[in-house]
Amino acid sequence: MAKAKVTFQDIDQTVNVPAGIRVIDVSEKIGAGIIYGCREGDCGTCMMHVVEGWNNLTEPSVLEEKVLRENMASRHDRLACQAQIIGDCTVKPA
Amino acid sequence: MSEHDCNAIEIAPGVHWIGALDPGLRSFDMILRTANGTTYNAYAVRGSDGVAIIDTVKAEFADEFFARLAHVARLEEIRVIVLNHLEPDHTGALPELLRRAPQARLIISKRAPAMLKALLKPTDDALDVEVVDTGDEVSLGDRRLRFLNTPYLHWPDTQCTYLVEQQVLFSGDVFGCHHCDLRLFNDRVGEFRFSFDYYYAHIMRPFKSHVRDALKLIEPLPLTLIAPAHGPILRERPRRYVTRYRELSSSGEGFDRPFEANDQPASLIVFYLSAYGSTTRMAEAVQAGAEAVPGLRVSLYDLEGSEIAPFIDLIEEADALAFGSPTVNGDAVKPIWDLLSSLGGISLRGKIGAAFGSYGWSGEAVPMIEDRLRGLKMRVPVSGLRLQLTPTAAELDACRAFGRQIAEAMTGTSNTSVSAERVIDFAELSP
Protein backbone atom coordinates (compact mmCIF):
# COMPACT_ATOMS: atom_id res chain seq x y z
CA MET A 1 0.00 0.00 0.00
CA ALA A 2 1.20 3.50 -0.78
CA LYS A 3 2.75 5.24 2.21
CA ALA A 4 3.15 8.86 3.19
CA LYS A 5 4.67 10.86 6.04
CA VAL A 6 2.63 13.38 7.96
CA THR A 7 4.35 15.70 10.43
CA PHE A 8 2.49 17.43 13.24
CA GLN A 9 4.51 20.55 13.76
CA ASP A 10 3.05 21.45 17.17
CA ILE A 11 4.31 18.29 18.83
CA ASP A 12 7.22 17.72 16.47
CA GLN A 13 6.10 14.23 15.57
CA THR A 14 6.12 12.47 12.20
CA VAL A 15 3.99 9.45 11.42
CA ASN A 16 4.27 7.00 8.51
CA VAL A 17 0.72 6.41 7.35
CA PRO A 18 -1.08 4.44 4.66
CA ALA A 19 -2.11 6.83 1.86
CA GLY A 20 -5.77 7.84 1.94
CA ILE A 21 -6.12 8.20 5.70
CA ARG A 22 -7.70 11.39 7.06
CA VAL A 23 -5.46 13.74 9.00
CA ILE A 24 -7.81 13.73 12.00
CA ASP A 25 -7.52 9.93 12.36
CA VAL A 26 -3.79 10.26 12.79
CA SER A 27 -3.74 13.45 14.84
CA GLU A 28 -6.13 12.22 17.49
CA LYS A 29 -4.15 9.02 18.00
CA ILE A 30 -0.89 10.83 18.32
CA GLY A 31 -2.34 13.55 20.54
CA ALA A 32 -1.52 16.48 18.29
CA GLY A 33 -3.24 19.78 19.02
CA ILE A 34 -5.84 19.72 16.25
CA ILE A 35 -9.25 19.71 17.91
CA TYR A 36 -12.49 18.51 16.39
CA GLY A 37 -16.23 18.56 16.84
CA CYS A 38 -18.56 16.95 14.31
CA ARG A 39 -15.95 15.01 12.28
CA GLU A 40 -18.27 15.46 9.31
CA GLY A 41 -16.93 18.60 7.73
CA ASP A 42 -19.67 20.74 9.21
CA CYS A 43 -18.50 22.66 12.24
CA GLY A 44 -15.08 23.92 11.18
CA THR A 45 -13.55 23.13 14.57
CA CYS A 46 -10.82 20.93 13.10
CA MET A 47 -9.34 23.66 10.94
CA MET A 48 -5.62 23.16 10.48
CA HIS A 49 -2.88 24.95 8.65
CA VAL A 50 -0.91 23.06 6.01
CA VAL A 51 2.69 24.16 6.43
CA GLU A 52 4.10 22.00 3.66
CA GLY A 53 2.75 19.58 1.09
CA TRP A 54 -0.51 21.38 0.27
CA ASN A 55 -0.76 19.33 -2.92
CA ASN A 56 -0.26 16.08 -1.05
CA LEU A 57 -3.75 16.22 0.43
CA THR A 58 -6.92 15.37 -1.47
CA GLU A 59 -8.65 18.38 -3.01
CA PRO A 60 -11.24 20.10 -0.78
CA SER A 61 -14.84 19.39 -1.74
CA VAL A 62 -17.29 22.18 -2.53
CA LEU A 63 -18.80 21.72 0.94
CA GLU A 64 -15.42 21.92 2.64
CA GLU A 65 -14.60 25.08 0.68
CA LYS A 66 -17.85 26.56 1.96
CA VAL A 67 -17.14 25.71 5.61
CA LEU A 68 -13.60 27.05 5.27
CA ARG A 69 -14.96 30.28 3.82
CA GLU A 70 -17.54 30.60 6.59
CA ASN A 71 -14.83 30.17 9.20
CA MET A 72 -12.58 32.76 7.62
CA ALA A 73 -9.91 30.24 6.78
CA SER A 74 -6.68 31.69 5.57
CA ARG A 75 -4.66 30.40 2.63
CA HIS A 76 -3.57 26.79 3.07
CA ASP A 77 -6.05 26.01 5.82
CA ARG A 78 -7.97 22.74 5.59
CA LEU A 79 -10.39 20.68 7.65
CA ALA A 80 -8.48 17.82 9.26
CA CYS A 81 -11.59 15.63 9.25
CA GLN A 82 -11.90 15.97 5.48
CA ALA A 83 -8.39 16.15 4.07
CA GLN A 84 -6.94 12.74 3.18
CA ILE A 85 -3.20 12.28 3.06
CA ILE A 86 -1.80 11.21 -0.31
CA GLY A 87 1.81 12.31 0.11
CA ASP A 88 4.22 13.87 2.61
CA CYS A 89 2.95 16.92 4.40
CA THR A 90 3.34 19.02 7.55
CA VAL A 91 0.36 20.42 9.43
CA LYS A 92 -0.42 22.33 12.63
CA PRO A 93 -3.57 23.62 14.34
CA ALA A 94 -4.97 26.71 12.55
CA MET B 1 -38.76 44.17 38.40
CA SER B 2 -41.39 46.39 36.77
CA GLU B 3 -40.50 48.19 33.60
CA HIS B 4 -40.58 51.68 35.07
CA ASP B 5 -37.69 50.67 37.34
CA CYS B 6 -35.71 49.85 34.28
CA ASN B 7 -33.40 52.78 33.88
CA ALA B 8 -30.17 52.82 31.98
CA ILE B 9 -27.15 53.49 34.17
CA GLU B 10 -24.35 55.70 32.89
CA ILE B 11 -20.98 54.04 33.44
CA ALA B 12 -18.81 56.48 31.45
CA PRO B 13 -19.64 59.61 29.44
CA GLY B 14 -22.10 58.50 26.74
CA VAL B 15 -21.84 54.85 27.77
CA HIS B 16 -24.81 53.17 29.48
CA TRP B 17 -25.43 49.82 31.06
CA ILE B 18 -28.67 48.43 29.61
CA GLY B 19 -28.44 44.89 30.90
CA ALA B 20 -30.67 42.72 33.07
CA LEU B 21 -30.61 41.44 36.63
CA ASP B 22 -31.30 37.78 37.35
CA PRO B 23 -31.14 37.58 41.16
CA GLY B 24 -33.02 34.27 41.36
CA LEU B 25 -30.58 32.20 39.33
CA ARG B 26 -28.74 29.52 41.33
CA SER B 27 -27.15 27.32 38.69
CA PHE B 28 -25.64 28.47 35.43
CA ASP B 29 -24.74 26.40 32.34
CA MET B 30 -25.21 23.30 34.53
CA ILE B 31 -21.64 23.61 35.81
CA LEU B 32 -21.62 26.79 37.91
CA ARG B 33 -23.50 27.70 41.05
CA THR B 34 -24.21 31.19 42.29
CA ALA B 35 -25.43 32.25 45.69
CA ASN B 36 -26.93 35.52 44.52
CA GLY B 37 -27.83 35.21 40.86
CA THR B 38 -26.14 36.95 37.98
CA THR B 39 -26.44 39.87 35.61
CA TYR B 40 -26.44 39.90 31.84
CA ASN B 41 -24.60 43.10 31.01
CA ALA B 42 -25.33 44.88 27.77
CA TYR B 43 -24.18 48.38 26.88
CA ALA B 44 -25.10 51.29 24.66
CA VAL B 45 -22.36 53.61 23.39
CA ARG B 46 -23.41 56.92 21.89
CA GLY B 47 -21.16 58.59 19.33
CA SER B 48 -21.73 61.73 17.26
CA ASP B 49 -22.60 59.40 14.41
CA GLY B 50 -25.00 56.93 15.96
CA VAL B 51 -25.32 54.37 18.71
CA ALA B 52 -23.58 51.03 19.18
CA ILE B 53 -25.15 48.23 21.21
CA ILE B 54 -22.67 45.87 22.79
CA ASP B 55 -24.15 42.45 23.52
CA THR B 56 -27.72 41.76 24.62
CA VAL B 57 -29.27 39.60 27.37
CA LYS B 58 -30.83 36.18 27.91
CA ALA B 59 -34.13 35.81 26.05
CA GLU B 60 -36.41 35.91 29.15
CA PHE B 61 -34.97 39.31 30.03
CA ALA B 62 -35.50 40.96 26.65
CA ASP B 63 -38.23 43.29 27.97
CA GLU B 64 -35.96 44.64 30.67
CA PHE B 65 -33.21 45.21 28.09
CA PHE B 66 -35.50 47.06 25.68
CA ALA B 67 -36.94 49.17 28.51
CA ARG B 68 -33.46 50.29 29.58
CA LEU B 69 -32.41 50.85 25.99
CA ALA B 70 -35.44 53.10 25.43
CA HIS B 71 -34.09 55.49 28.08
CA VAL B 72 -30.91 56.23 26.15
CA ALA B 73 -31.54 55.72 22.44
CA ARG B 74 -34.21 55.46 19.80
CA LEU B 75 -34.10 52.22 17.84
CA GLU B 76 -33.44 53.98 14.55
CA GLU B 77 -30.29 55.55 16.00
CA ILE B 78 -28.64 52.15 16.42
CA ARG B 79 -25.93 51.81 13.79
CA VAL B 80 -24.07 48.75 14.95
CA ILE B 81 -24.61 45.77 17.22
CA VAL B 82 -21.40 44.20 18.48
CA LEU B 83 -21.53 40.61 19.67
CA ASN B 84 -18.58 39.79 21.87
CA HIS B 85 -19.88 36.26 22.48
CA LEU B 86 -22.67 34.23 20.90
CA GLU B 87 -23.76 32.21 23.93
CA PRO B 88 -27.54 32.61 24.42
CA ASP B 89 -27.15 34.45 27.73
CA HIS B 90 -25.88 37.36 25.63
CA THR B 91 -27.68 36.83 22.33
CA GLY B 92 -31.15 35.93 23.61
CA ALA B 93 -32.60 39.36 22.78
CA LEU B 94 -30.74 39.61 19.47
CA PRO B 95 -33.48 38.30 17.14
CA GLU B 96 -35.93 40.83 18.55
CA LEU B 97 -33.34 43.62 18.39
CA LEU B 98 -32.68 42.80 14.73
CA ARG B 99 -36.42 42.97 14.08
CA ARG B 100 -36.77 46.32 15.80
CA ALA B 101 -33.56 47.86 14.44
CA PRO B 102 -33.18 46.26 10.99
CA GLN B 103 -30.79 48.97 9.82
CA ALA B 104 -28.15 48.02 12.41
CA ARG B 105 -25.01 46.28 11.19
CA LEU B 106 -23.93 43.18 13.14
CA ILE B 107 -20.27 43.05 14.07
CA ILE B 108 -18.76 39.70 15.02
CA SER B 109 -15.41 37.95 15.22
CA LYS B 110 -13.93 35.85 12.45
CA ARG B 111 -14.88 32.53 14.01
CA ALA B 112 -18.46 33.66 14.61
CA PRO B 113 -20.32 33.66 11.26
CA ALA B 114 -20.95 29.93 11.02
CA MET B 115 -21.88 29.73 14.71
CA LEU B 116 -24.21 32.70 14.43
CA LYS B 117 -26.01 30.98 11.59
CA ALA B 118 -26.35 27.83 13.66
CA LEU B 119 -27.66 29.90 16.55
CA LEU B 120 -30.24 32.00 14.72
CA LYS B 121 -31.08 29.43 12.02
CA PRO B 122 -32.16 32.23 9.65
CA THR B 123 -34.66 31.05 7.03
CA ASP B 124 -33.44 33.33 4.26
CA ASP B 125 -29.67 32.85 4.64
CA ALA B 126 -29.28 36.59 4.23
CA LEU B 127 -27.75 37.49 7.57
CA ASP B 128 -25.67 40.55 6.92
CA VAL B 129 -22.61 40.71 9.18
CA GLU B 130 -19.29 42.49 9.35
CA VAL B 131 -16.41 40.36 10.48
CA VAL B 132 -13.64 41.96 12.51
CA ASP B 133 -10.22 40.91 13.74
CA THR B 134 -7.68 42.34 16.20
CA GLY B 135 -7.00 46.01 15.47
CA ASP B 136 -10.04 46.58 13.26
CA GLU B 137 -12.05 49.65 14.16
CA VAL B 138 -15.58 50.93 13.70
CA SER B 139 -16.14 54.67 13.95
CA LEU B 140 -19.12 56.20 15.69
CA GLY B 141 -18.05 59.70 14.60
CA ASP B 142 -16.27 61.17 17.59
CA ARG B 143 -15.32 57.82 19.08
CA ARG B 144 -14.12 54.46 17.87
CA LEU B 145 -14.62 50.85 18.81
CA ARG B 146 -11.55 48.71 18.33
CA PHE B 147 -11.68 44.92 18.44
CA LEU B 148 -9.47 42.32 20.06
CA ASN B 149 -9.78 38.77 18.81
CA THR B 150 -9.70 36.60 21.94
CA PRO B 151 -10.78 33.12 20.82
CA TYR B 152 -11.76 30.39 23.28
CA LEU B 153 -12.55 32.72 26.14
CA HIS B 154 -14.60 30.62 26.43
CA TRP B 155 -16.06 29.85 22.99
CA PRO B 156 -14.31 29.90 19.61
CA ASP B 157 -16.07 33.14 18.67
CA THR B 158 -15.29 35.28 21.71
CA GLN B 159 -13.83 38.77 21.29
CA CYS B 160 -13.38 41.96 23.32
CA THR B 161 -14.29 45.48 22.26
CA TYR B 162 -12.34 48.58 23.31
CA LEU B 163 -13.77 52.07 23.27
CA VAL B 164 -10.57 53.87 22.38
CA GLU B 165 -11.29 57.45 23.46
CA GLN B 166 -12.78 56.53 26.87
CA GLN B 167 -10.41 53.59 27.49
CA VAL B 168 -13.33 51.29 28.26
CA LEU B 169 -12.92 47.56 27.65
CA PHE B 170 -16.09 45.58 26.94
CA SER B 171 -14.64 42.22 27.73
CA GLY B 172 -17.50 39.73 27.32
CA ASP B 173 -17.33 36.82 29.76
CA VAL B 174 -13.66 37.62 30.43
CA PHE B 175 -13.33 39.35 33.84
CA GLY B 176 -16.98 38.50 34.49
CA CYS B 177 -18.56 36.63 37.36
CA HIS B 178 -21.97 35.51 38.53
CA HIS B 179 -22.84 38.10 41.13
CA CYS B 180 -26.07 40.06 41.02
CA ASP B 181 -26.03 43.40 42.78
CA LEU B 182 -28.05 46.45 41.80
CA ARG B 183 -25.24 48.70 43.00
CA LEU B 184 -23.45 47.50 39.86
CA PHE B 185 -19.96 48.95 40.39
CA ASN B 186 -17.10 47.05 41.98
CA ASP B 187 -16.51 49.74 44.61
CA ARG B 188 -20.16 49.59 45.72
CA VAL B 189 -21.28 45.98 45.51
CA GLY B 190 -20.79 43.32 48.18
CA GLU B 191 -17.74 41.07 48.30
CA PHE B 192 -17.39 39.25 44.98
CA ARG B 193 -13.72 38.27 44.73
CA PHE B 194 -14.56 34.63 45.35
CA SER B 195 -17.14 34.68 42.55
CA PHE B 196 -14.54 36.21 40.25
CA ASP B 197 -12.01 33.46 40.96
CA TYR B 198 -14.69 30.78 40.84
CA TYR B 199 -15.90 31.97 37.44
CA TYR B 200 -12.34 31.97 36.15
CA ALA B 201 -11.76 28.45 37.49
CA HIS B 202 -14.79 26.95 35.79
CA ILE B 203 -15.11 28.97 32.61
CA MET B 204 -11.67 30.27 31.65
CA ARG B 205 -9.19 27.87 33.22
CA PRO B 206 -9.70 25.14 30.60
CA PHE B 207 -8.44 27.69 28.07
CA LYS B 208 -5.45 28.91 30.00
CA SER B 209 -3.07 29.35 27.08
CA HIS B 210 -5.76 31.36 25.26
CA VAL B 211 -6.14 33.50 28.37
CA ARG B 212 -2.45 34.29 28.20
CA ASP B 213 -2.71 35.15 24.49
CA ALA B 214 -5.61 37.48 25.23
CA LEU B 215 -3.73 39.14 28.09
CA LYS B 216 -0.95 40.02 25.65
CA LEU B 217 -3.53 42.11 23.78
CA ILE B 218 -5.24 43.51 26.87
CA GLU B 219 -2.31 44.36 29.14
CA PRO B 220 -0.89 47.16 26.96
CA LEU B 221 -4.24 49.02 26.85
CA PRO B 222 -4.84 52.07 29.04
CA LEU B 223 -7.92 51.16 31.09
CA THR B 224 -10.26 53.42 32.99
CA LEU B 225 -13.01 50.84 33.20
CA ILE B 226 -13.70 47.20 32.38
CA ALA B 227 -17.28 46.39 31.45
CA PRO B 228 -17.69 42.61 31.47
CA ALA B 229 -20.78 40.66 30.39
CA HIS B 230 -21.63 39.36 33.89
CA GLY B 231 -21.34 40.80 37.36
CA PRO B 232 -19.88 44.06 38.64
CA ILE B 233 -18.54 46.76 36.37
CA LEU B 234 -14.89 47.25 37.26
CA ARG B 235 -14.18 50.96 37.54
CA GLU B 236 -12.11 51.12 40.71
CA ARG B 237 -8.59 49.88 39.93
CA PRO B 238 -9.64 47.90 36.87
CA ARG B 239 -6.10 46.76 36.21
CA ARG B 240 -5.96 44.58 39.28
CA TYR B 241 -8.47 42.24 37.61
CA VAL B 242 -6.18 41.94 34.62
CA THR B 243 -3.33 41.19 37.01
CA ARG B 244 -5.48 38.57 38.71
CA TYR B 245 -6.07 36.82 35.36
CA ARG B 246 -2.34 36.92 34.75
CA GLU B 247 -1.70 35.28 38.13
CA LEU B 248 -4.41 32.68 37.69
CA SER B 249 -3.29 31.75 34.20
CA SER B 250 0.41 31.54 35.00
CA SER B 251 0.52 28.48 37.23
CA GLY B 252 0.71 24.91 35.99
CA GLU B 253 1.54 25.45 32.37
CA GLY B 254 1.73 21.75 31.57
CA PHE B 255 2.47 20.68 28.04
CA ASP B 256 3.00 24.13 26.57
CA ARG B 257 6.09 24.46 28.75
CA PRO B 258 8.86 22.33 27.28
CA PHE B 259 10.57 19.96 29.70
CA GLU B 260 14.04 21.27 28.85
CA ALA B 261 13.22 24.86 29.68
CA ASN B 262 11.77 23.89 32.98
CA ASP B 263 13.56 23.92 36.30
CA GLN B 264 11.03 21.48 37.75
CA PRO B 265 11.62 17.85 36.79
CA ALA B 266 8.96 16.31 34.54
CA SER B 267 6.25 14.83 36.70
CA LEU B 268 4.52 11.45 36.42
CA ILE B 269 1.65 10.66 38.76
CA VAL B 270 0.57 7.07 39.26
CA PHE B 271 -2.97 6.62 40.65
CA TYR B 272 -4.28 3.20 41.53
CA LEU B 273 -6.82 1.17 43.47
CA SER B 274 -6.57 -2.40 44.51
CA ALA B 275 -8.82 -4.77 46.46
CA TYR B 276 -6.34 -7.62 47.01
CA GLY B 277 -3.01 -5.93 46.39
CA SER B 278 -2.14 -7.12 42.88
CA THR B 279 -2.70 -3.76 41.25
CA THR B 280 -0.84 -2.15 44.17
CA ARG B 281 2.22 -4.26 43.43
CA MET B 282 1.96 -3.39 39.76
CA ALA B 283 1.74 0.31 40.64
CA GLU B 284 4.83 0.15 42.82
CA ALA B 285 6.76 -1.58 40.05
CA VAL B 286 5.60 0.99 37.49
CA GLN B 287 6.85 3.71 39.81
CA ALA B 288 10.19 1.98 40.31
CA GLY B 289 10.65 1.49 36.56
CA ALA B 290 9.86 5.12 35.78
CA GLU B 291 12.08 6.42 38.56
CA ALA B 292 15.08 4.69 37.05
CA VAL B 293 14.95 7.26 34.25
CA PRO B 294 16.77 10.43 35.35
CA GLY B 295 15.14 13.86 35.33
CA LEU B 296 11.74 12.70 36.50
CA ARG B 297 9.65 13.00 39.62
CA VAL B 298 7.25 10.11 40.14
CA SER B 299 4.39 10.20 42.66
CA LEU B 300 2.24 7.27 43.72
CA TYR B 301 -1.28 7.64 45.17
CA ASP B 302 -3.91 5.16 46.27
CA LEU B 303 -7.22 6.78 45.29
CA GLU B 304 -8.97 4.96 48.07
CA GLY B 305 -7.19 7.26 50.51
CA SER B 306 -8.20 10.67 49.22
CA GLU B 307 -10.85 12.98 47.95
CA ILE B 308 -10.43 14.00 44.34
CA ALA B 309 -10.32 17.79 44.65
CA PRO B 310 -6.77 18.03 46.05
CA PHE B 311 -5.43 16.18 43.01
CA ILE B 312 -6.80 18.53 40.36
CA ASP B 313 -3.97 21.08 40.59
CA LEU B 314 -1.38 18.31 40.72
CA ILE B 315 -2.84 16.73 37.61
CA GLU B 316 -2.87 20.02 35.77
CA GLU B 317 0.83 20.47 36.45
CA ALA B 318 1.80 16.87 35.73
CA ASP B 319 3.26 15.79 32.42
CA ALA B 320 2.01 12.21 32.54
CA LEU B 321 -0.64 10.25 34.39
CA ALA B 322 -0.86 6.50 34.83
CA PHE B 323 -3.98 4.79 36.17
CA GLY B 324 -4.08 1.35 37.71
CA SER B 325 -7.41 -0.41 38.23
CA PRO B 326 -8.49 -3.98 38.67
CA THR B 327 -11.39 -5.12 36.49
CA VAL B 328 -14.53 -5.38 38.61
CA ASN B 329 -17.80 -6.46 36.99
CA GLY B 330 -16.41 -5.78 33.55
CA ASP B 331 -15.37 -2.20 34.32
CA ALA B 332 -12.71 -0.10 36.02
CA VAL B 333 -13.60 0.84 39.58
CA LYS B 334 -15.67 3.91 40.39
CA PRO B 335 -13.00 6.17 41.99
CA ILE B 336 -11.13 6.08 38.67
CA TRP B 337 -14.20 7.27 36.79
CA ASP B 338 -14.93 9.83 39.48
CA LEU B 339 -11.46 11.24 38.98
CA LEU B 340 -11.61 11.06 35.19
CA SER B 341 -14.93 12.88 35.14
CA SER B 342 -13.68 15.69 37.38
CA LEU B 343 -11.10 17.11 35.02
CA GLY B 344 -13.27 19.33 32.83
CA GLY B 345 -11.77 22.43 34.44
CA ILE B 346 -8.24 21.77 33.26
CA SER B 347 -6.64 21.01 29.95
CA LEU B 348 -5.08 17.58 29.55
CA ARG B 349 -4.26 17.97 25.89
CA GLY B 350 -0.97 16.43 24.99
CA LYS B 351 -0.21 15.01 28.42
CA ILE B 352 0.81 11.38 28.37
CA GLY B 353 -1.66 8.86 29.74
CA ALA B 354 -1.30 5.16 30.53
CA ALA B 355 -3.36 2.40 32.12
CA PHE B 356 -2.57 -0.87 33.85
CA GLY B 357 -4.24 -3.35 36.16
CA SER B 358 -4.74 -6.86 37.36
CA TYR B 359 -7.77 -8.85 36.19
CA GLY B 360 -9.44 -12.21 36.64
CA TRP B 361 -10.77 -13.41 33.29
CA SER B 362 -11.96 -10.59 30.99
CA GLY B 363 -9.86 -7.50 31.86
CA GLU B 364 -11.99 -4.65 30.46
CA ALA B 365 -10.69 -1.97 32.83
CA VAL B 366 -7.43 -1.11 31.05
CA PRO B 367 -8.78 -0.57 27.51
CA MET B 368 -11.74 1.37 28.90
CA ILE B 369 -9.44 3.73 30.80
CA GLU B 370 -7.25 4.16 27.72
CA ASP B 371 -10.30 5.14 25.64
CA ARG B 372 -11.27 7.68 28.24
CA LEU B 373 -7.73 9.13 28.30
CA ARG B 374 -7.82 9.56 24.53
CA GLY B 375 -11.25 11.11 24.86
CA LEU B 376 -9.68 13.64 27.21
CA LYS B 377 -7.17 14.42 24.41
CA MET B 378 -4.25 12.79 26.15
CA ARG B 379 -1.63 10.83 24.23
CA VAL B 380 -1.44 7.15 25.01
CA PRO B 381 1.92 6.19 23.50
CA VAL B 382 2.56 3.07 25.59
CA SER B 383 -0.18 0.48 25.33
CA GLY B 384 -1.76 -0.66 28.53
CA LEU B 385 -0.48 -3.45 30.71
CA ARG B 386 -2.84 -6.09 32.09
CA LEU B 387 -1.94 -9.18 33.95
CA GLN B 388 -3.96 -12.01 35.35
CA LEU B 389 -4.47 -12.18 39.12
CA THR B 390 -1.23 -12.30 41.11
CA PRO B 391 1.85 -10.81 39.42
CA THR B 392 4.87 -13.10 39.00
CA ALA B 393 8.43 -11.81 39.23
CA ALA B 394 8.62 -11.76 35.43
CA GLU B 395 5.36 -9.86 35.28
CA LEU B 396 6.66 -7.29 37.75
CA ASP B 397 9.65 -6.86 35.44
CA ALA B 398 7.15 -6.10 32.69
CA CYS B 399 5.59 -3.48 34.99
CA ARG B 400 8.98 -1.86 35.55
CA ALA B 401 9.58 -1.85 31.79
CA PHE B 402 6.16 -0.28 31.33
CA GLY B 403 7.06 2.47 33.80
CA ARG B 404 10.35 3.04 32.05
CA GLN B 405 8.64 3.33 28.65
CA ILE B 406 6.26 5.95 30.00
CA ALA B 407 9.21 7.87 31.43
CA GLU B 408 11.07 7.67 28.13
CA ALA B 409 8.03 8.89 26.24
CA MET B 410 7.96 11.87 28.62
CA THR B 411 11.59 12.85 28.39
CA GLY B 412 12.11 11.90 24.74
CA THR B 413 14.29 8.81 24.33
CA SER B 414 17.34 9.55 26.40
CA ASN B 415 19.95 8.75 23.76
CA THR B 416 18.59 10.80 20.87
CA SER B 417 18.95 14.56 20.76
CA VAL B 418 15.79 16.53 21.46
CA SER B 419 15.74 18.19 18.08
CA ALA B 420 15.97 14.91 16.15
CA GLU B 421 12.78 14.37 14.18
CA ARG B 422 10.68 11.71 15.79
CA VAL B 423 9.10 9.25 13.36
CA ILE B 424 6.73 6.47 14.26
CA ASP B 425 4.58 4.11 12.28
CA PHE B 426 0.81 4.49 12.26
CA ALA B 427 0.48 0.77 12.92
CA GLU B 428 2.35 1.20 16.22
CA LEU B 429 -0.24 3.59 17.55
CA SER B 430 -2.65 1.86 19.87
CA PRO B 431 -6.09 1.19 18.36
Ligand SMILES: Cc1cc2nc3c(=O)[nH]c(=O)nc-3n(C[C@H](O)[C@H](O)[C@H](O)COP(=O)(O)O)c2cc1C
Ligand atom coordinates in the same frame (compact mmCIF):
# COMPACT_ATOMS: atom_id res chain seq x y z
C1 LIG C 1 -19.81 26.12 29.52
C2 LIG C 1 -20.10 25.57 28.16
C3 LIG C 1 -19.14 24.83 27.50
C4 LIG C 1 -19.39 24.30 26.25
N1 LIG C 1 -18.45 23.56 25.63
C5 LIG C 1 -18.69 23.06 24.41
C6 LIG C 1 -17.72 22.29 23.74
O1 LIG C 1 -16.62 22.05 24.23
N2 LIG C 1 -17.99 21.80 22.52
C7 LIG C 1 -19.19 22.06 21.93
O2 LIG C 1 -19.42 21.59 20.80
N3 LIG C 1 -20.12 22.79 22.52
C8 LIG C 1 -19.91 23.30 23.75
N4 LIG C 1 -20.85 24.05 24.36
C9 LIG C 1 -22.07 24.39 23.62
C10 LIG C 1 -23.29 23.55 23.96
O3 LIG C 1 -23.11 22.19 23.62
C11 LIG C 1 -24.44 24.12 23.15
O4 LIG C 1 -24.72 25.39 23.69
C12 LIG C 1 -25.69 23.28 23.18
O5 LIG C 1 -26.60 23.82 22.23
C13 LIG C 1 -26.34 23.24 24.56
O6 LIG C 1 -27.40 22.32 24.56
P1 LIG C 1 -28.60 22.41 25.62
O7 LIG C 1 -29.46 23.52 25.15
O8 LIG C 1 -29.27 21.07 25.55
O9 LIG C 1 -28.00 22.71 26.96
C14 LIG C 1 -20.61 24.54 25.62
C15 LIG C 1 -21.58 25.28 26.29
C16 LIG C 1 -21.33 25.79 27.54
C17 LIG C 1 -22.41 26.58 28.20
Ligand code: FES
Ligand atom coordinates in the same frame (compact mmCIF):
# COMPACT_ATOMS: atom_id res chain seq x y z
S1 FES D 1 -14.61 18.33 12.95
FE1 FES D 1 -16.27 19.52 12.33
S2 FES D 1 -15.53 20.19 10.41
FE2 FES D 1 -14.02 18.82 10.99
Ligand SMILES: [Fe+2]
Ligand atom coordinates in the same frame (compact mmCIF):
# COMPACT_ATOMS: atom_id res chain seq x y z
FE1 LIG E 1 -20.37 32.42 27.96
Ligand SMILES: [Fe+2]
Ligand atom coordinates in the same frame (compact mmCIF):
# COMPACT_ATOMS: atom_id res chain seq x y z
FE1 LIG F 1 -21.90 34.60 29.59
